[in-house]
Amino acid sequence: MIIRFAGDSGDGMQLTGDRFTSASALFGNDLATMPDFPAEIRAPAGTLAGVSAFQVHISDHDITTPGDEPNVLVAMNPAALRNELPRLEAGGTVIVNEDAFDERNLTKAGYTDNPLTDGSLEAFTVFEVPMTSLTQGAVEPLGVKPRDAERSKNFFALGLVSWMYTRPVEGTIAWIEQRFSAKPQVAAANLAAFKAGHAFGETAELFDHPYIVDPAALPAGTYTNINGNTALAWGLIAASQLSQLPLFLGSYPITPASDILHELSKHKRFGVRTLQAEDEIAGIGAAIGAAYGGHLGVTTTSGPGMALKAESMGLAVSLELPLLIIDIQRGGPSTGLPTKTEAADLLMAFYGRHGECPLPIIASHSPSSCFFVAIEAARIAIKYRTPVILLSDGYLANGTEPWRLPDVADLPDISTTFATEPNHTNEKGEEVFWPYLRDPETLARAWALPGTPGLMHRIGGLEKEDGSGNVSYDSDNHERMVHLRAEKIARIADDIPEAVVEGDVDDAELLVVGWGSTWGSIDAGANRARARGRKIARVHLTHLNPFPRNLGDILKAYPKVLVPEMNLGQLSRLLRAEFLIDARSVTKVRGVPFTASELEQAILDTLGGLR
């Protein structure tokens, strides 16, 4: 069951959707969500530009996407109806706030006739509910002014939909009381509206039976509902604990990454230092400074900030210090679509710096995976003394799913050791510290923290002499250092899991290769194609640089390779260049994820249609 809540930016649709999601999670449904809101904080009320929506997919079985076409649309005004109706499945259910369909709002939404009366909604099941006036009626006894009363109507809608889908109400009631505890009258009004909506669903003859979505059969364990940015922030805290390095975040606010800064700034008990820097460059600069001092340095941003940080990333590559650069991708170029998702920064992550400047790149594939990917990024950064780029995106950042909590004891030890003694004898026979002497296996350099007696040394962005780290303009040395830095990153392939093929491993006609947030859509789309008799294998990449050792063999084992991406084919280019295979690309850059049916169709098209 897929429900889409839509209204004006000021109508509280994100809050309504979020609460419905929490109630569903506690009820035991599997779920996936997708908030979809405009970049403007408050676009003019009632206009198409101001429509804010929240889609939630609840299910009695394991699901991986927020769903293709909503089954139910809750539209709080004409603009919401006009914007969102085209997404609704044929014959779907529409619940509208009848009170909002006055001439003024209809005109603002661009309707010449009222869609509720002109017959244009005949193909749908439409429930017209006077939500505004019913809400006002419910809260009037509390002494709330009509104008303020109207603001509780999202809770009326929430109560109504909660009844329709038999959500337990206790959690929401407790939440309202707690959330608005500082404003008792607002709490009372919202509560009254919520109960009125619920009661309306129960008593009105509009609905002849409630919809029931049973709990899903999920693996046993303790679950919580998590979005990608929170999971990522918690993963960073976990990485700090597991590495025994204090966490330092240098960050500049940017959509959709800011919530990581917000979350981390709460957790001072974990020794987390956060700096809201003066700009993106200072964010990464401070993180480099903290890393130099022995902290786990992190900077978080989105595309425009990645561009600004590029020079500093080059410095971190030259300094060979651990650093995490987290890019929550959004639509570009330039300011682009700040609140819409895209995954078009992959080639920038690979190549967006001057000189030969390789660094590891890894990507999360679901909201909860952000937790583990943060730990893995830190593991690689610390072990190999290198900056690591972690790619997430706006969809993962804000989307939620139930997460079976890991056992903390099972998380890896990613601690490291620092140099405390000289590591070299110079030509004068003196014991000295050479900061660029490397571990022969990992090629990681020796790391001595400021404060360590006897190991004083200078590092910097000028090319360094192999070993001593002194400034060197020697051409042989430069070539050797360029190769050493590349080889260090390439060798990480020996230290990451091999790629795993899923689906019809032995006899697939087609391999679908994905990375990032397309995971859920690919899973659902491939399974649909398999249900129609096609043999499909899938591989999803977490490690993008270096690629897993076995990726080339996997790619060559199947007759056809299809690469769905939320860009114009960036991974497919890399695969073609690296492995000389005919990787076909299917792309989408519409600010929203692939739907399962789009990928099912792309798979069938690649295979020449149904057998």
Add this chain to the structure above:
Amino acid sequence: MTDTLIPVTTRKDWSSDQEVRWCPGCGDYSILAAVQMLMPDLGLRREDTVFVSGIGCAARFPYYMNTYGMHSIHGRAPAIATGLAMARPDLHVWVVTGDGDSMSIGGNHLIHAMRRNINITILMFNNQIYGLTKGQYSPTSELGKVTKSTPFGSLDHPFNPLSLAIGAEASFVARTHDMDRAHMLEIFRRAHEHKGSAFVEVFQNCNVFNDGAFEGVTAKQVREEMLIPLHHGEPIRFGADGHLGVMLDAQAGARVVEVADVGEDALMVHDETRVDPSVAFLLSRLARGPSEPTPIGVFRAVDRLEYGSEVNLQLAQSVADKGPGNLEDLLRSGATWEVA
């Protein structure tokens, strides 16, 4: 870090084994010598001292100090030093920068480091020219300056570095020059001892691209009449036998006067601890360039909350209030449910 006694050191202990590569005759040599001479007197351990620089001639400085050091990228040293000083309050963090590095490409980081009052000591070598890129005008070059990039004379209005620092409410602001070692030693020591951001402008001669830029005020034969030494709590007087002084007047701000004309009581008494930055700002505007009598010394030295210490206090307070964080509890901090 292990022993408690600070070992006795000499200038040589603070000099690295790297060959110094500034142009012969560069003012940077005398500044380096002053810093290396000062260090043994400050009671610091070499390993607890870090020099961070950006790009430019001045930015080579860390390579010549036998301490920890980072030669970073253009303009970003204050940002990097901010992270280091926040993470490691046990270290003494110095930033060495130039007029292009700090006033131009890194202007934003400089003002924000000073605004936050990060515990760093900033030495800004001002030579009013781009040296490393071979002779373009800088943001402190005077109007009309003819350089490689301004063959018809510069049209760019220059920054006054001290006005900028005081405008950003830096808690310590001072000026010295490369021709007076004793003055440099005194000012660098004061800057180091200050808690919070200390900003020191050092007039520095670039003998290749802008030779003699400050000669009009720093040359031995003119100093007495052209440099105005600032001493806290004393009337501001200079010139032979102190015949000149600085007076505040309501209309024009601060101006130079003959003491005989106005009387000693009319002179301004220097108060570096004045919290309001307005008077220090007036003093920074006294000379329009190094051709007019120019104040040197400490313009401003005030106590203000230091950002890094405050951050660490918040962390300590959180732990004191609620105990150290527990990962298991964090993961369960939202609503949870059990699936059997």
